[in-house]
Amino acid sequence: MKPHLTRRSLLEAGFLGAGTFFSKLLPTTASAEAQKVESPAYAAHRDTAVEHSVSKHGGSLTVGDVDDARNGFNPREMLTDWDRGKVSKLPDGRTLREYEIFVEERLIEIAPKVFYPAWTYNGRVPGPTVRVTEGDRVRICFSNRGTHPHTIHFHGIHSARMDGVPGTLEAKAGQEVVYEFDAKPFGCHLYHCHSVPFKRHLHKGLYGAFIIDPDPKRHPEAEKVASSRLLGSSENAKWQEFLMVMNAFDTNFDEENEFYAINTIPHEFMKRPIRIERDRPVRVYLVNVIEFDPLNSFHLHANFFDFYDHGTTLTPTQRTIDTVMMVQAQRGILEFSFQDFEPGTYMFHAHQSEFLELGWMSAFEVVV
Incomplete structure (x- = not known):
């Protein structure tokens, strides 16, 4: 009898044991760690980032890593x-x-x-x-x-x-x-x-x-x-720009999502926070494509951003907010800065608690 995987069972099982739990459900030809080729510098950064994120923000993360090489794409x-x-x-x-x-x-x-x-x-x-x-x-x-x-x-x-x-x-x-x-x-x-x-x-x-x-x-x-905003211009070069697609996956096709993410892989940017330079402004192109949930959201910790709904204006449609809600296909541009902030790890995530527990939890690593 095959186990029935639901998002409720994921939460009850707990993500710290998720690697073992999932391995009983689905086979794999090789482990992610065995196939991943990493430079020593990246491996050191990865291990430090994971340890730092878990110690500061709790351990409800997926265990192990996805094999990006086998997937043929990398969320970073x-x-x-x-x-x-x-x-x-x-x-x-x-x-x-x-x-x-x-x-x-x-x-x-x-x-x-x-x-x-x-x-x-x-x-x-x-x-x-x-x-x-x-x-x-x-x-x-x-x-x-x-x-x-x-x-x-x-x-x-x-x-x-x-x-x-x-x-x-x-x-x-x-x-x-x-x-x-x-x-x-x-x-x-x-x-x-x-x-x-x-x-x-x-x-x-x-x-x-x-x-x-x-x-x-x-x-x-x-x-x-x-x-x-024009890619390749001298003015654009001053900005740190990122594309974030908020998506989710219904793994047992019961029209409820078991995993939520930015760019497909749950907790990827919590395990390895996105490095940004403190004194350069940040621009995020944010798109929501989740199915089976009426709303998704983006919340930035310890800071506020200006929001351009659909990105079709050159002046903000909302100023100085830290949370924005989106229906499916809604999108926008977020602009903010960590100038004069102390270096460190700053979280961002959905403000639906179930979403972040199931993968939509991330962080920026602000450096000088």
């Missing part, structure tokens, strides 16, 4: 791996950015020795972080290597023909389609599959971030602010 690299596409010029002088995105069905490790049968864009969850500039022409060559029909629906402004819903550029198994549109409006957006049943296609992993940087020339009234 996802923080900053902006995909700018293949760049060329159109006859009218505008920038064309081309991407190849495919659907692939893969078994991924979402917690130590816990495997999930995901549907992925380009073999990863979340998919590539598509980052373009306002006014660019975007061309997506989309191929379906899976066994179900799939689409890509981009949140943004485009024609009905490019909407990526059933009946408009839905690719059946083995098919290829092309999406093409102008990038607008600027902001922090997302893309996801819109095939039916929608909740299953999204929850299985078919989503990713779609960031459109403002073109400073189009915003003379706020040119400096717009320039600070």
